[in-house]
Amino acid sequence: MNAIVALCHFCELHGPRTLFCTEVLHSPLPQGAGSGDISGQNEQAEEEEGGIQMSSRIRSHSPAEGASADSSSPGPKKSDMCEASGCRSLAGGHPGYVSHDKETSIKYVSHQHPNHPQLFSIVRQACVRSLSCEVCPGREGPIFFGDEQHGFVFSHTFFIKDSLARGFQRWYSIITIMMDRIYLINSWPFLLGKIRGIIDELQGKALKVFEAEQYGCPQRAQRMNTAFTPFLHQRNGNAARSLTSLTNDENLWACLHTSFAWLLKACGSRLTEKLLEGAPTEDTLVQMEKLADLKEESEGWDGSEEEEKPSSQPDVVEGQELSKCSPETSLMPDCNSWNVAHRRLSVFRSLRHMRQVLGASAFRMLAWHVLMGNQVIWKARDMDLVQSAFDVLRTMLPIGCVRIIPYSDQYEEAYRCNFLGLSPHVQIPPHILSSEFAVLVEVRAATRSSLYPTLFDDEQSLNKYEFVVTSGSPVAADRVGPTILNKIEAALTNQNLSVDVVDQCLVCLKEEWMNKVKVLFKFTKVDSRPKEDTQKLLSILGAAEEDNVKLLKFWMTGLSKTYKSHLMSTVRSPTSSESRN
Numbered sequence: 397m398n399a400i401v402a403l404c405h406f407c408e409l410h411g412p413r414t415l416f417c418t419e420v421l422h423s424p425l426p427q428g429a430g431s432g433d434i435s436g437q438n439e440q441a442e443e444e445e446g447g448i449q450m451s452s453r454i455r456s457h458s459p460a461e462g463a464s465a466d467s468s469s470p471g472p473k474k475s476d477m478c479e480a481s482g483c484r485s486l487a488g489g490h491p492g493y494v495s496h497d498k499e500t501s502i503k504y505v506s507h508q509h510p511n512h513p514q515l516f517s518i519v520r521q522a523c524v525r526s527l528s529c530e531v532c533p534g535r536e537g538p539i540f541f542g543d544e545q546h547g548f549v550f551s552h553t554f555f556i557k558d559s560l561a562r563g564f565q566r567w568y569s570i571i572t573i574m575m576d577r578i579y580l581i582n583s584w585p586f587l588l589g590k591i592r593g594i595i596d597e598l599q600g601k602a603l604k605v606f607e608a609e610q611y612g613c614p615q616r617a618q619r620m621n622t623a624f625t626p627f628l629h630q631r632n633g634n635a636a637r638s639l640t641s642l643t644n645d646e647n648l649w650a651c652l653h654t655s656f657a658w659l660l661k662a663c664g665s666r667l668t669e670k671l672l673e674g675a676p677t678e679d680t681l682v683q684m685e686k687l688a689d690l691k692e693e694s695e696g697w698d699g700s701e702e703e704e705k706p707s708s709q710p711d712v713v714e715g716q717e718l719s720k721c722s723p724e725t726s727l728m729p730d731c732n733s734w735n736v737a738h739r740r741l742s743v744f745r746s747l748r749h750m751r752q753v754l755g756a757s758a759f760r761m762l763a764w765h766v767l768m769g770n771q772v773i774w775k776a777r778d779m780d781l782v783q784s785a786f787d788v789l790r791t792m793l794p795i796g797c798v799r800i801i802p803y804s805d806q807y808e809e810a811y812r813c814n815f816l817g818l819s820p821h822v823q824i825p826p827h828i829l830s831s832e833f834a835v836l837v838e839v840r841a842a843t844r845s846s847l848y849p850t851l852f853d854d855e856q857s858l859n860k861y862e863f864v865v866t867s868g869s870p871v872a873a874d875r876v877g878p879t880i881l882n883k884i885e886a887a888l889t890n891q892n893l894s895v896d897v898v899d900q901c902l903v904c905l906k907e908e909w910m911n912k913v914k915v916l917f918k919f920t921k922v923d924s925r926p927k928e929d930t931q932k933l934l935s936i937l938g939a940a941e942e943d944n945v946k947l948l949k950f951w952m953t954g955l956s957k958t959y960k961s962h963l964m965s966t967v968r969s970p971t972s973s974e975s976r977n
Contacts, residue, residue, distance in 0.1 A: 397664030399574035400510065401656040404523040405639070406567040407483050412527040414519055415568075415639065416485040416649060418506040418656035484508065484638070485649055493653040497661060504657035506649075518547050518573060526551035526569040535567070538588055540581070548577045550587050554595045557606035558642055564606070566642070570594065572659075583663050590662075594655050601643035677903075678910045681956035682796040743784035744858075746895050747902075748888045750788050753858050758865040760885065764877055765835040765867065766792055768943070769950035771810040771828075775818045776839035779803050781861075782817035785837070790815065791902055792884065794910060796954030810834065832869030839863060878943040880905050912937045913951045914959065922963050 402417035485508050486492065492507035510516045522542075530541045531553055542548030550572040555565040570591050574580050640648045676684075744750045751759040766772055766789050774782045783802055790798045801808055803817040807824050810833065818824070820838075828834050840862045876882075887893055887901045919925050919933050934940040939948055 397574070397579075397660050398576075399572055399580075399660060399663075400515065400519060401659055402519055402523065402571050402573070403485075403639075403652065404527055404569045404571060405483065406527045408562070410483055412524045413483040414509055414523045415483070416506065416508060416652055416656075417510060417519060418504055418653060418660065419510055419515070420660055421503040421505055493650060495653070495657045502661075504653075504660060506653040506656065519571075521546055522549045522551070522571050522573050523569075525549070526553060526571050527567060538584075538591075540584070542573075542577070544575075544577075547573045547575050548580050549573050550580055550584065550591075552588070552591050552595065554599065556599060556602045556639070556642055558602070558637060559606050559609040560637065568598075568639075579667065582667060586663055586666060587659070590659055594652075598639075598643060601645055605642060605644045677907055678954065678956055678959065679795045679906075681958050682794070682954070685957055743780055744788045745784075746898070747788055747791065747884070748895060748898060750785070751885075751888050754863050754865065756885075758863065760877070760881070761867060762789070762835055762837065762865055763792065763881055763884065764943075766814075767878055767881055767950075768946055769797065769814060769953075770832075771814050771816060771834040773816045773818060773824065773828075773834060773836045774839065775820050775822065775836065777820055778839070779817065781839065781858075786815045786817070791899070792906075794906060794951060794954035796956065797951060798954075829866075830868040832867070835865065835867040837863060837865050876941070876943070878941070878947045879938065880909055880947070881943075909947070909951065910954075912939060913948050913955065916948050917952055917955060917960075918963055 398420060400417055400419045403415045405413050405415050407413050492505065494506070495504040497504070510519055525541060526539075526549065530539055530549075530551060532539050536554050538550065538552045540548070540550055551569050552571075553567065553569040556568055557564060558566045572580070572587055572591075640646060645651070744753070754762065762772065772789065774785055776782050779802065786800055786802065790800070798815070799813045800815040801813040801817065802815075803819070804822070805819060806822060807818065807828070808816055824836070829836065842860050842862045883905055884902065887898050893901070915937065916930075916933065920930055925933075931940065934945060934948075939945065
């Protein structure tokens with residue numbers, strides 16, 4: 397995380413001052429001339445916080461590092477510093493602190509002021525604003541401010557108890573500065589919680605010191621009995637005490653360095669960037685929504701209240717498969733006697749493979765029903781074969797349109813699934829067999845099969861099966877069909893295209909038609925246009941044919957909730973806009 401974390405203090409003599417800051421260095425530290433305090437390198441502290449291991453040590457001093465009182469340093473002059481070190485964190489000549497992140501080779505350096513003049517100016521301005529004009533009501537709490545030129549700042553102001561201060565408290569702030577406004581805003585909850593923890597610890601230590609001092613020598617009564625003195629004399633005689641004195645913690649700056657370094661590391665690790673080539677597809681949005689739903693269900697699920705689902709209600713899987721073998725099918729003698737390696741060969745590998753096995757006419761009928769959203773029923777003993785068939789066929793549909801019951805012991809209605817796998821003994825209702833909205837694929841044993849020659853022949857491993865495709869709408873095979881079906885068949889029959897290229901072609905075709913679905917959804921559902929305008933739109937989209945219209949209406953059910961809610965909340969119809977104007 398490219399940011400700077402700083403602790404600031406409002407001095408009654410000099411105004412806002414930076415006490416301590418931690419910055420990130422991605423490049424190696426500059427090497428000194430070797431005249432530094434070598435003995436300072438022997439002090440080491442191993443810290444492991446939040447799963448991040450760092451080693452902190454006092455750095456050897458060099459003119460290019462740490463806080464320096466030299467005139468070339470960007471820090472404030474010595475004459476501007478409080479005599480009692482109220483405006484100073486590290487003692488004169490102290491080299492500062494450095495932590496090495498072993499995972500990323502990044503160094504976290506802490507000192508009183510940044511060494512770079514431009515960074516010093518940015519931190520100085522943020523410090524002044526955080527303790528003067530950019531404050532919360534009550535002067536204690538978080539606030540966000542900044543601009544593109546001087547960076548954006550998350551500031552949290554707070555008070556520290558001091559028995560010798562006016563009002564018995566001193567004013568401090570912890571600020572986080574970075575140039576990325578969006579990143580800083582997204583990190584607000586994280587920074588607020590962690591910085592609030594640091595502040596609570598400082599206030600707790602200071603409160604103990606304050607109570608001990610008040611118990612020994614109450615300042616309120618003493619001040620009331622003291623004769624009046626000029627205000628200026630009182631201020632000069634009441635210089636701010638150092639924070640180490642207020643908290644009675646000699647290791648305070650080393651602890652703050654560790655906390656600030658961990659804060660920068662953890663805040664940078666919690667958010668990651670992903671490269672997206674263009675806008676996410678509808679399939680990606682639907683997958684994200686389903687993962688979010690599964691996460692919510694898993695969080696709200698209580699194992700003690702789990703109840704087994706009855707066998708009459710098999711699991712429906714939207715957009716993914718579920719391997720489920722019923723007890724009855726697992727006891728089939730044929731299933732137990734088959735060779736496992738042989739079963740793995742008896743699967744469909746691609747749409748082109750399925751078309752070769754079923755034949756062009758049967759495949760076209762099957763694909764037509766899949767694209768139209770009709771129920772596709774497979775009856776077979778081999779569950780792996782049914783699974784592979786559904787894996788292949790679902791690639792023609794958007795993920796949101798896929799509802800699969802891989803294998804069941806009873807027929808399930810079409811509203812529950814559009815892909816249904818059944819064992820051979822299951823009876824299908826007669827009205828389904830004669831319906832034009834369903835297609836049945838029965839897998840039977842071939843009349844002539846030669847098992848030994850085809851046992852390890854991957855191309856002909858399905859020859860032992862006979863596939864019978866029937867439907868109550870046989871005319872579907874003779875129709876012109878939807879445009880996308882004709883393009884899919886053209887790609888499958890083109891032997892110059894590999895399977896991978898055909899897969900990418902399917903992705904492009906689905907995205908093309910999903911864009912048409914989006915236009916139609918906005919036109920009809922959001923804007924509520926009349927039918928005449930809808931027909932004109934379909935003609936423009938090249939989807940005025942009956943099959944294309946049915947396909948678009950079915951695919952409309954696969955639109956993501958994100959897209960639908962976005963349109964419903966942000967898009968206004970022309971009539972509503974005119975009425976408001």
